[in-house]
Amino acid sequence: MNIGLLINEGPYSHQAADSAWQFAKAALARGHRIQRVFFYNDGVHNATKLTEPPQDDRHIVNRWSRLAEEHGTDLVVCVAAGLRRGLVEENLAPGFRISGLGQLVEAGIESDRLVVFGD
Amino acid sequence: MTQVAEDIEREAGAEAVVKKFMFVNRKAPHGTIYALEGLEVVLISAAFDQDVSLAFLDDGVYQLLKGQETKAIGVKNFSPTYRALEGYDVEKLYVERESLEARGISEQQLLVAVQVVSAGEMAELMEQQDVIISS
Amino acid sequence: MLHIVNKSPTERSALASCLAHARKGGAVLLIEDAVYAATKGSAAQASVERALRELPVYALGPDLDARGMGASVIDGVKVVDYGGFVDLVIEHRTSQSWL
Numbered sequence: 001m002n003i004g005l006l007i008n009e010g011p012y013s014h015q016a017a018d019s020a021w022q023f024a025k026a027a028l029a030r031g032h033r034i035q036r037v038f039f040y041n042d043g044v045h046n047a048t049k050l051t052e053p054p055q056d057d058r059h060i061v062n063r064w065s066r067l068a069e070e071h072g073t074d075l076v077v078c079v080a081a082g083l084r085r086g087l088v089e090e091n092l093a094p095g096f097r098i099s100g101l102g103q104l105v106e107a108g109i110e111s112d113r114l115v116v117f118g119d
Numbered sequence: 120m121t122q123v124a125e126d127i128e129r130e131a132g133a134e135a136v137v138k139k140f141m142f143v144n145r146k147a148p149h150g151t152i153y154a155l156e157g158l159e160v161v162l163i164s165a166a167f168d169q170d171v172s173l174a175f176l177d178d179g180v181y182q183l184l185k186g187q188e189t190k191a192i193g194v195k196n197f198s199p200t201y202r203a204l205e206g207y208d209v210e211k212l213y214v215e216r217e218s219l220e221a222r223g224i225s226e227q228q229l230l231v232a233v234q235v236v237s238a239g240e241m242a243e244l245m246e247q248q249d250v251i252i253s254s
Numbered sequence: 255m256l257h258i259v260n261k262s263p264t265e266r267s268a269l270a271s272c273l274a275h276a277r278k279g280g281a282v283l284l285i286e287d288a289v290y291a292a293t294k295g296s297a298a299q300a301s302v303e304r305a306l307r308e309l310p311v312y313a314l315g316p317d318l319d320a321r322g323m324g325a326s327v328i329d330g331v332k333v334v335d336y337g338g339f340v341d342l343v344i345e346h347r348t349s350q351s352w353l
Contacts, residue, residue, distance in 0.1 A: 001344055008153075008254060008353070015286045019260075022316070026336035032344070041156055041254065081156060101163040108250040109138055109167065113343050115258070116253055116351040143350065145271065153353075177271050217274075242275040246255055251350040 002035040003027055004111035006104060008118030010045035011060035012053070017046050020117040021063055028071055036074040036107040037064070039096075041118070044082045047075070049093035061093045068095025076103045138249035139170045144179030145253065148198065149189065154182045155197050157254040162200075165207035172211035172248075173204075175233070176218045176241060183214065185230040201231045215241050255279075256346035260286035260353070263298035268352040273305050283334075283342055285314040292318070293326040306330045314339060 005024060009016035024034050039046050051061040067073045075096040077087060082098055089098060108114050142161050148154040164171050175183060182198070189196040204212070212233040219226070219235065226235055236244065245251065257276045261268040269284075269291050276282055282305060284292050291298035292313035305311055315333040318324045327333060334342070343349055 003340075003343065006252065015260075019285060022336045023339055027340045027343075030337060030340055032340065040160075041152060080159065101160055102166065104160060104252075105140075105164045105167045105169070108140060108252065109136055109169065113349065114250050114252070115343055115349055116251075116353070118254060118351065118353045119260075145268075145353070177267065238274050242277055245275060245350060246277065246280075248348055251348055253351050253353050 001032050001112040002110065003032055004035050004107035004114040005037045006107075006114065006116045006118075007037060007039050007043040007046060008041040008116065010042040011051070013042070014119050016117040016119060017043070017060050018058075020115075021060070021067070023115065023117075024067060024073070034067075034071065034073045035111045036076055036103065037067075038104045038107055039075070039077045040081050040101075040104065042085070043118075044077050044085055044087045047077045047082075047093055047096040048087055048091050050091050051093070065093050065095040078104070137168065137170055139172070139247060140164055140250045140252065141172050141174055141245065141248040143174045143176070143245075143251060143253040144182055145177040147178040147181040148187070149192065149194060153254040154179070155195070157252075158197060158200055160252065160254075161204070161209060162207060165204075165209050171209050172213060172244070173209065174213050174215070174241060174244065176215035176238075178218075178222075180214055180218045180222060180224060180229075183212075183229045183231060183233065184224065185228055198230060204231070213241060213244060255281075256342050256349040257282045258349055258351045259284050259288040259291070260351070262287040263291040263296065263301075269298055270301065272352040273301055276305065276309060278308050281310045281312065281342060281346065283312045283314070283339065284331075285317055285339070289313045289317045289321060289323060292328055292331045293323045294328055295326075299328055302328055302331065312338070312342060 011017045146153045187198040214233045263269040
């Protein structure tokens with residue numbers, strides 16, 4: 001099945017991004033397709049390449065980039081929510097793209113399932 | 120059928136997809152950004168010709184209160200936007216009666232015309248949806 | 255419908271609100287801090303047990319284990335891993351996250 005994900009929280013502060021990534025990995029392992037991951041609200045902070053966690057911690061941003069690289073997962077950051085929070089093309093990590101909220105509605109229309117991760 | 124005709128038919132089929140979208144609002148305005156950014160998604164969704172409805176329950180009913188005056192806290196008062204939804208053909212606003220009662224709010228205190236429903240009816244409406252977006 | 259809850263029942267009202275709307279034919283999945291609701295002696299135990307008479311309640315095992323609660327799960331609550339989470343999403347036509 002085609003599954004869309006919506007992530008409303010930033011990395012590290014809240015478990016939402018971790019839960020969503022674990023979900024995505026498990027879905028791919030079961031042969032499903034992650035049609036799109038849409039980052040909204042503080043979720044846009046998942047996309048900044050300036051992220052540098054301590055060495056013994058997981059790198060949430062790189063994990064998403066790897067998902068895009070290995071599975072072609074479409075990682076979309078909301079332009080309006082990003083601008084509000086200083087997330088622009090120049091600091092975007094590999095695999096992410098910035099686009100409009102319409103991409104979230106489209107994910108709702110085109111995916112068989114949409115799962116929301118937030119606070 | 121020619122390739123062109125097939126393409127046209129497929130295109131028409133794709134355009135005909137209308138899903139029931141419900142935006143579930145359970146959070147109060149101003150304390151967090153969820154109500155405001157949630158409303159922004161609703162406005163965009165109107166351009167996709169989907170069957171859109173909004174549900175207000177729990178603290179989400181506070182979003183619809185008349186008389187919100189945000190000047191002194193220095194944030195944007197987006198509450199008038201709910202009145203503009205009708206212009207976007209977003210006309211299904213459901214408010215849960217139990218949530219209003221638990222907060223001492225009457226329907227007359229709301230800034231826009233809504234349909235007040237019971238928790239049971241709200242549950243039924245949720246069951247009918249194809250996509251539920253909560254924030 | 256799959257109802258997903260991620261809040262501790264003693265911090266927020268998300269679980270109570272979810273259980274007031276969940277119906278036969280649906281299912282409830284507790285993840286993140288909501289897994290505390292699936293443990294014996296929690297303030298939510300009675301309401302979870304009441305819900306179990308109507309519909310299945312699942313708790314995410316990795317979240318239980320992370321919180322030291324893997325051995326305290328209420329009888330009748332089914333523990334699933336992330337793969338099980340995916341299966342529940344597939345099994346139900348829609349999901350609602352009670353954030």
